[in-house]
Amino acid sequence: MNAEIIAVGSELLLGQIVNTNARFLSQQLAELGVNVYFHTVVGDNPDRLKQALTNAEARADIILLTGGLGPTKDDLTKETIAKHLNTKLVMNPFALHSIEQFFARTRRIMTDNNKKQALVLENCHVLQNDNGMAPGMLYKQNEKIYILLPGPPKEMEPMFMTYGRQTLLKQLDTNEEIISRVLRFFGIGEAALETEIEDLIDSQTNPTIAPLASDGEVTLRLTAKHPDKNEAISLIDDVEKKIRSRVGQFFYGYDTTSLMDEAFSSLKTKGLTIACAESLTGGKFQEQFTAIPGAGDLLKGGIVCYSNEVKMDLLDINPLTIEQVGAVSEECARDLAINVANKLNSNIGISFTGVAGPSESEGKPVGTVYIGIYLKGNEPIVEKVELAGSREAIRTRAVKFGCHFLKQYLTNAQVEQS
């Protein structure tokens, strides 16, 4: 089976957005063992979309379309396909109900063109949209499979993962199981990691090993095929073992976990609460922490001590510390961690202070970061890291290092269950 991905939207042809949907779907299809031979992008134009469909039908079994399912006149994907395949659109009552509910809940007035979003191809499988209004569709005709997905990645990706993938798999009728596992590493660069396991990457065909670097992390995706699922898993287990015997000290988790998820779990497992003093990171640690449901049980809260005034007034930092060694210092990080835990009555305090740039501060270069961690009844620790990159990259990586050190600290610390 092979597939073609057609993205519909003039904003792509104007260069206003990048076609990340094609990338996402390509990765997913590769995992399902489906070859992708072409991506096409076409504008909001029925004639050219028909052209693209005709080309795709001549060379692909599965045609995935993203975009053009919205309420406006520009949105014409399903209308064009309906005409092209000589079928019709019918109102889907569930989709309509969910659109009406959306407007009722947000107290906005529902205009008539919003109803158009609930129209679907007759006899299609409807793919529910949990993050927006336009439903997706899987439709079969003349041995071809058409999958229509919304354009916004926030809607498309979860729709495909939750409903599209399974619905497609049922159609594929393959007897091979394809199993993927992502190993996540932090604290080692892509080139260095690849050098360590170069021979494995070169010699492995089942599972394959695909490295990818982003945002200071490196992942390895292991993908195995086998008619027997357990055999596929065991093939992956073997290679994982080899890899971790070489670079295991940098491994931190599987698949879609994050350093924050891991730190969160460590706290939860040990039944510890946390409070946070953020200077450099301006709230980023807590923002990411509170993105996880259940954060309220672990995070008391924190203080964004962006000004030295707030560090002194609210977090009792000694003015002499600021004067003598500065806010970007081991001493300040340590006291912030201790004092925020005491003030907010949490088990743990964590602090971030540093220079995000664009210019140096207190004579310390951009990228200097101190992270303090304190667990009541234990010695506080302060870790210094020196980070490169933009203001945003430095702040992002500082939070990652914070999570990394926190997890490490909790693994090592003697914790009395609270």
Next chain:
Amino acid sequence: MNAEIIAVGSELLLGQIVNTNARFLSQQLAELGVNVYFHTVVGDNPDRLKQALTNAEARADIILLTGGLGPTKDDLTKETIAKHLNTKLVMNPFALHSIEQFFARTRRIMTDNNKKQALVLENCHVLQNDNGMAPGMLYKQNEKIYILLPGPPKEMEPMFMTYGRQTLLKQLDTNEEIISRVLRFFGIGEAALETEIEDLIDSQTNPTIAPLASDGEVTLRLTAKHPDKNEAISLIDDVEKKIRSRVGQFFYGYDTTSLMDEAFSSLKTKGLTIACAESLTGGKFQEQFTAIPGAGDLLKGGIVCYSNEVKMDLLDINPLTIEQVGAVSEECARDLAINVANKLNSNIGISFTGVAGPSESEGKPVGTVYIGIYLKGNEPIVEKVELAGSREAIRTRAVKFGCHFLKQYLTNAQVEQS
């Protein structure tokens, strides 16, 4: 003139990288007044690349190709084009010299396959590569223009800007200026906005009006063409005026600005400092605020009052308020805004409290949000909004609403310069 962009590379079809080259070239071509009707991505496969070329020749005047110019066996773009157009490749002595120099400089051994990179289509314009080894090409045959560019964006982008753009412009023989302006709106949905200006969108051809929605915002891109740049600008001015006379109350800025940038500017203009009490948003407002260089002059800091304990202990929320109306309430939002401004000694206090989900809280449904704003010497205000979507969408939009209300409040409030 219209163009098609063909990216060559199996790594794109496997989803290992995103096709940012297509976006970059689309933006550049839009500015040059060249319409782009299709993007195509094809793997490292001569037959399928020929197919893509044949399709593109049938519908485009200019065909831009990225990728496949490197030294390895996979790299076959120019070889395939040479066969397809029945022409030949010749060694380019300047390119060869620069490749030899590169190896001498980096003290690496030059293997024979590297010479292949200096081969170019006979009689083409060579585009010099200042950031890598493979030269680009512009080649004309049968009234079609072929532009071959390297795949890595770090090589492709500067090559196009420094050499490709000018070489192409000479072929275009255009005398038209193309001007674009993006209008940004908040607080109105895409469908509702389009309904308001439907007749304008339908009747306008110069400038064109292209709507785009993302993350609760809607943008309109106005693009005008005219031999005289000032005339093009004035065409845009006229349409902007018409649009804003209808939906001006939702307009907040131009081009790449954000609601946070606008709120930041308003504070800066009025010389006001701010402090923030974040429950629902967990630090997100401050995190975004501090992403802007210079935030330290305006933001004193804030308190992430995720637990009611912190609301009471650090922000003096009356326990009776929590007991009687709850933390998600007008009263609590108001007192948080007032108290955080007083505690942190700022001119302004802003607060966020609400239910992010996944489940309801205090009997209030997911998406209920209260935002408090207080400017010392003025009456505090509290705005209630009801937001739909995921936990993350609710938090993101709450911050956007916070910025929106803050800017509005500052516009209306009597501010005594501090």
